[in-house]
Amino acid sequence: MHRAEPYAVGIGSFAAQASAMRPDLVSVRRELHEHPELGLTLPRTQRVILRELAVLGLEISTGDELSSVTAVLRGGRAGPTVLLRADMDGLPIEEATGLSFASADGTMHACGHDLHMAGLLGAARLLVDRRDELPGSVVFMFQPGEEGYAGGQLMIEEGVLEAAGDRPVAAYAAHVECTVPRGQMVTRKGSMMSSVSAMRMTLRGTGGHAAFPQAAIDPVPVAAQLILAAQAFVARRLPAVDQAVVSITKLASDSAAGNVLAAEVGMEANIRTLSASTLETVREQLPPMLRGIAEANGCALEAEFIESYPVTYNDPSETGFVLDVLDELVGPERVTRLETPSMASEDFAYVLDEVPGTLVFLGAEPEGGSGPLHSERAVFDDSVLDLQASVLAELAWRRLARD
Structure with a gap:
């Protein structure tokens, strides 16, 4: 999985220095991969x-409500x-990757956050080496709780x-993708990833004997109607x-027996949109x-709508700048401009x-392929x-x- 050849990038870039530190970054990444932690x-x-x-001689602070690290x-x-x-979690x-450095405690860096941390540590080293020439300041944001805990929002509040x-x-982040060819850079102007919300529902009937449904109000077939209606809503109420x-x-x-009609059905909907x-x-x-x-x-329905991550929106002007830099660094053939956004979501949306x-997504597909992100078979080429x-x-x- 680990390859030796350096990437050829633009003249005057950090490529040669970065290539020399690759073994150290791989070592740190694998240490982090072996012992993931969850949440905040x-x-x-x-x-x-x-x-x-x-x-590195940086101004370092840590979070109060979460295990964040901020370095200036x-x-x-x-x-x-x-x-x-x-992100860190x-x-x-x-x-189930079979890697020599696989986690063995029921947790996994299946979304590449171990690479994100190691890559940002590398960027910090590169910029520190040119501190005297640096025309401004850089904040390195190491954020827990990306996987559903709104850690980015908490760090902003802190x-x-x-x-x-x-x-x-300006703010930038790179997210590795284990099913995109190694070294391919992927982004787009505007909406990049969807918002995510949830709707928790409790549907109440009266329950009763399964042999006599006419004597009860059975919420189960009503729940089936609600599921179909939600799909029709998307198809007919939205552009x-x-x-x-x-x-x-x-x-x-809530039925505890095969001959008992339920009195209550619980449901949860996951909702993703591309605009406010x-x-x-x-x-x-x-x-x-x-x-x-x-x-x-x-029946009676209680519904609680829970907004979570907003749309990840790539500023058109900043993204135009990023695309120009990427074209120069790696060549236009290795820069993909997405036509449509992803329906996955990202905590970096709070910062944006x-x-x-x-x-930006960075392809990290290994030789032999990988399972998808968030699967037990997700493997990343850390070269x-x-x-x-x-x-x-x-x-x-x-x-x-x-x-």
């Missing part, structure tokens, strides 16, 4: 990050601030955007050019429509709501780490020099 509290992971940053590099020349971000998945004094003029995805992900009744206006339409119109169907069948910037580090450093450097 990642003490072991945080210790590794602090250990690696300690020798102040350049030798006056200028603005740019933020670079990596793993997933509750039993790893002041990560004010860490250098001036708020960043074809700005669709949503509504998936019923949880469904359970479509999200508003779903939030305002879907719950009352479903309640109406429930009531028409003699506050600071113009760009999320991309020097490319990841050099691209992040280059984007920060050039964006600061531009102003």
Whole structure:
């Protein structure tokens, strides 16, 4: 999986330095991979990050409500601030990759966050080596709780955007993708990834004997109607050019026996949209429509709408700059401009709501292929780490020099 040849990137870039540090970055990545942690509290992971940053002479702070790490590099020349971000947490998945450094405790870095941390550590090293020439400041944001815990929002509330004094003029992140060819860079202007919300529902009937459904109000067939109605809502209430995805992900009744009709059915819907206006339409119109169907069948429906990550929006101007840099560094043939957004979601959306910037995907597919992200078979070619580090450093450097 680990390859020796360096990437050929643009003259004057950080490529040669990054290539030389690749073995160190791979070592750190594999250490992190072997011991993932979940959610907002990642003490072991945080210790590794602090250990690696300690020798770089940065201004370092840690979070109060989460195991975050913020490091500020102040350049030798006056200028603005740019933020670079990596997420830190793993997933509750039993790893089945067979790697020599696989996790063995029921958790797994199945979304590449171990590479994100190692790549950002590499970018920090590269930029520190040129501190005296750096025309501004760089904030390195190491963020727990990306996988559903809104860690990015918590770090913003704790002041990560004010860490250098001036708020960043731009923010960038690179996310590895194990089913995209190694070294391919992927991004787009505008909506890059969807928002994600949930709707938790409790449907109540009366229950009764399974032999006499006429004497009860059975919520199970009504739940089936609600599921079909939710799919019809997407197809008929939303514009074809700005669709949503509504998936019923949880469904359970309270019946404890095969001959007992349920009195209650619990459901949860996962909702993904690509614009705030479509999200508003779903939030305002879907719950009352479903309640109406429930009531028409003699049931009562309680529905709680829970907004989570917003749309990940790549600022068009910043993304145009990023695309120009990537074309120069790796060649246009290795830069893919997505035609449509992904319906997955990303915690970096909270930062991009506050600071113009760009999320880029970096192909890390190994020889022989990989299972998808978030699967027990997800495998990443960590020989991309020097490319990841050099691209992040280059984007920060050039964006600061531009102003």
